[in-house]
Amino acid sequence: MQDYKSLFNILTQAIDVEQKKLSSTSPMQMYEPMAYIIGLGGKRIRPLLTLVGCDLFDVNPEHATQSALAVELFHNFSLIHDDILDKAPLRRGNTTVHEKWNTDIAILSGDGMMVKAFDELCKSNPVHIHNLLKLFSKTALEVCEGQQYDMNFETQQTVSVEEYIHMITFKTAVLLGCSLQMGAICANANDLNQHHVYEFGKNIGIAFQILDDVLDVYATDDKFGKQVGGDIISNKKTFLLLKAIELATQNQKESITHLLLSTDMVEKVSAITTIYNDLNIKEIATAEANAYTTIALKHLHEINVNEEKKNMLKQFAFHLLNREI
Amino acid sequence: MQDYKSLFNILTQAIDVEQKKLSSTSPMQMYEPMAYIIGLGGKRIRPLLTLVGCDLFDVNPEHATQSALAVELFHNFSLIHDDILDKAPLRRGNTTVHEKWNTDIAILSGDGMMVKAFDELCKSNPVHIHNLLKLFSKTALEVCEGQQYDMNFETQQTVSVEEYIHMITFKTAVLLGCSLQMGAICANANDLNQHHVYEFGKNIGIAFQILDDVLDVYATDDKFGKQVGGDIISNKKTFLLLKAIELATQNQKESITHLLLSTDMVEKVSAITTIYNDLNIKEIATAEANAYTTIALKHLHEINVNEEKKNMLKQFAFHLLNREI
Numbered sequence: 045m046q047d048y049k050s051l052f053n054i055l056t057q058a059i060d061v062e063q064k065k066l067s068s069t070s071p072m073q074m075y076e077p078m079a080y081i082i083g084l085g086g087k088r089i090r091p092l093l094t095l096v097g098c099d100l101f102d103v104n105p106e107h108a109t110q111s112a113l114a115v116e117l118f119h120n121f122s123l124i125h126d127d128i129l130d131k132a133p134l135r136r137g138n139t140t141v142h143e144k145w146n147t148d149i150a151i152l153s154g155d156g157m158m159v160k161a162f163d164e165l166c167k168s169n170p171v172h173i174h175n176l177l178k179l180f181s182k183t184a185l186e187v188c189e190g191q192q193y194d195m196n197f198e199t200q201q202t203v204s205v206e207e208y209i210h211m212i213t214f215k216t217a218v219l220l221g222c223s224l225q226m227g228a229i230c231a232n233a234n235d236l237n238q239h240h241v242y243e244f245g246k247n248i249g250i251a252f253q254i255l256d257d258v259l260d261v262y263a264t265d266d267k268f269g270k271q272v273g274g275d276i277i278s279n280k281k282t283f284l285l286l287k288a289i290e291l292a293t294q295n296q297k298e299s300i301t302h303l304l305l306s307t308d309m310v311e312k313v314s315a316i317t318t319i320y321n322d323l324n325i326k327e328i329a330t331a332e333a334n335a336y337t338t339i340a341l342k343h344l345h346e347i348n349v350n351e352e353k354k355n356m357l358k359q360f361a362f363h364l365l366n367r368e369i
Numbered sequence: 370m371q372d373y374k375s376l377f378n379i380l381t382q383a384i385d386v387e388q389k390k391l392s393s394t395s396p397m398q399m400y401e402p403m404a405y406i407i408g409l410g411g412k413r414i415r416p417l418l419t420l421v422g423c424d425l426f427d428v429n430p431e432h433a434t435q436s437a438l439a440v441e442l443f444h445n446f447s448l449i450h451d452d453i454l455d456k457a458p459l460r461r462g463n464t465t466v467h468e469k470w471n472t473d474i475a476i477l478s479g480d481g482m483m484v485k486a487f488d489e490l491c492k493s494n495p496v497h498i499h500n501l502l503k504l505f506s507k508t509a510l511e512v513c514e515g516q517q518y519d520m521n522f523e524t525q526q527t528v529s530v531e532e533y534i535h536m537i538t539f540k541t542a543v544l545l546g547c548s549l550q551m552g553a554i555c556a557n558a559n560d561l562n563q564h565h566v567y568e569f570g571k572n573i574g575i576a577f578q579i580l581d582d583v584l585d586v587y588a589t590d591d592k593f594g595k596q597v598g599g600d601i602i603s604n605k606k607t608f609l610l611l612k613a614i615e616l617a618t619q620n621q622k623e624s625i626t627h628l629l630l631s632t633d634m635v636e637k638v639s640a641i642t643t644i645y646n647d648l649n650i651k652e653i654a655t656a657e658a659n660a661y662t663t664i665a666l667k668h669l670h671e672i673n674v675n676e677e678k679k680n681m682l683k684q685f686a687f688h689l690l691n692r693e694i
Contacts, residue, residue, distance in 0.1 A: 071517045071518055071521060074517040125480060128473075129476065129477065148454045148520065151450055152516060154480075155479075155480075155483065159509040159510045160510065162487050162506045163507065163510060165506075166502050166506060177487065181490075184488075185488060188480050189395075189396055189399060192477055195477070196396060
């Protein structure tokens with residue numbers, strides 16, 4: 045992370061300026077929630093990746109600032125609307141927009157925030173705008189589709205592991221790939237390098253999401269930031285659950301079906317975890333995540349830039365993936 | 370309208386193709402509502418104006434098809450979300466998206482439809498994309514702001530006529546100006562011509578909206594398509610009401626305040642209409658609309674194209690404005 049300190053400073057400054065602008069624009073009923081959610085912080089991984097994607101090709105990362113802001117604005121729009129759909133009371137430990145104001149305000153300020161993201165792209169170097177818009181709108185649509193698949197899963201009787209991977213790819217991973225590639229576009233990287241940068245980000249994103257499912261069950265310290273076992277309690281169709289159902293014996297399948305209906309949450313978390321352990325789900329999931337990381341690293345290897353910069357990006361990816369279990 | 374028949378055919382064909390694509394894209398839970406709302410029809414004024422704006426400069430209007438689709442997709446996105454905010458059960462005589470499916474689906478398919486609008490722009494001639502995106506995103510943001518102002522008015526104690534004009538300008542009129550200008554951009558029109566085309570559309574839009582308020586009270590036939598007196602019944606802060614409050618005597622003001630609380634809707638519509646009549650509100654509103662039409666025509670006059678095409682556009686605008694009262 046130390047290596048990206050200067051990039052992070054550029055980013056923080058740009059976001060601060062944007063937040064101030066948002067908080068002083070009329071109508072305040074629409075812009076205040078935007079300033080609020082962007083002010084809640086978060087790790088800023090996506091816009092940082094955009095600056096990294098530009099810096100990787102030895103171009104001043106400030107050329108990618110508008111793209112970084114666009115990515116962060118879009119991500120925050122999706123948080124506002126997803127929180128409505130998920131009926132989530134909290135976001136980053138703070139009240140969600142629809143709870144702090146109301147659903148109408150959350151819908152409209154989310155809409156405005158998405159438009160702001162596209163508007164931000166206009167401020168980029170005109171020679172890049174076509175490519176940036178093409179990638180960004182394609183990705184934005186995939187993110188919406190991913191969210192829809194995730195919603196569908198809640199009521200869908202059976203979900204395959206393959207469908208699950210497709211869902212997390214769209215809902216989460218493509219925006220990471222897009223973030224990096226937008227930086228690469230701003231750095232005039234060629235199509236092949238852009239492709240590899242995108243695939244690196246996307247595959248790291250898939251690995252990250254699978255490991256997130258693992259952490260939800262097996263995290264042992266405070267670094268996770270969410271309730272351990274939360275996915276089991278809420279019957280979320282995670283990689284672990286779907287893989288377990290795929291590999292379970294008839295008996296285990298019946299146990300799982302039975303446990304999903306259980307109201308004793310302590311027993312439910314404990315019993316499902318036992319089944320996961322019996323089926324080696326943690327190891328299988330970790331191996332699956334590693335497989336995506338390996339694909340990502342192959343793409344990183346193919347990017348035609350100096351090794352030192354590639355190594356920095358590799359370290360950053362490992363830093364993201366190796367959260368404590 | 371006869372004059373624009375060929376443009377309307379191009380448009381209808383493009384929308385039909387788009388609707389078919391939408392209705393066969395996955396996830397269907399997200400795309401079906403998009404195909405549904407775009408299939409409800411409507412007058413297609415905005416996308417038609419885009420083709421008109423291109424044709425005006427003697428360029429094949431098919432060059433503006435993508436922009437026309439973008440405008441129509443954006444307009445339909447705004448209908449889906451506005452209907453949620455307005456809790457509207459019907460749109461164009463059919464069930465609204467959030468009623469036919471649910472609010473979550475309406476939020477997400479609306480989001481997707483907005484992204485589709487921006488995505489559609491990518492397919493334009495690359496030399497125009499920067500200008501198209503700049504105009505389109507600026508306008509889209511204004512439309513969201515207009516919707517927020519409109520929402521604010523519901524609970525705002527006092528609203529000035531000036532604030533009202535600002536609201537309808539953003540909520541409705543700018544998209545008409547934008548629609549025309551996008552066509553002009555696709556036709557390589559110069560900046561000055563683009564400016565006049567935009568201002569023509571915007572000012573016609575303001576006039577249209579004021580006349581819509583007049584029609585809501587004074588329409589006498591079926592052509593209006595909405596319930597006469599609906600705005601009075603729902604205490605909507607229209608140009609007529611705000612102007613009446615501005616011009617009312619102390620006695621009339623008290624009557625209005627009293628009537629706004631009335632539950633006898635027949636008496637309410639009749640008594641408020643009487644006050645409007647006493648204050649000549651219909652004539653004042655019509656004169657205000659005419660003033661905006663005059664501004665629009667001045668801009669039309671300044672556009673540097675042949676008189677015949679300008680005359681066609683003028684006739685089309687009059688056709689829009691002169692709905693039966």
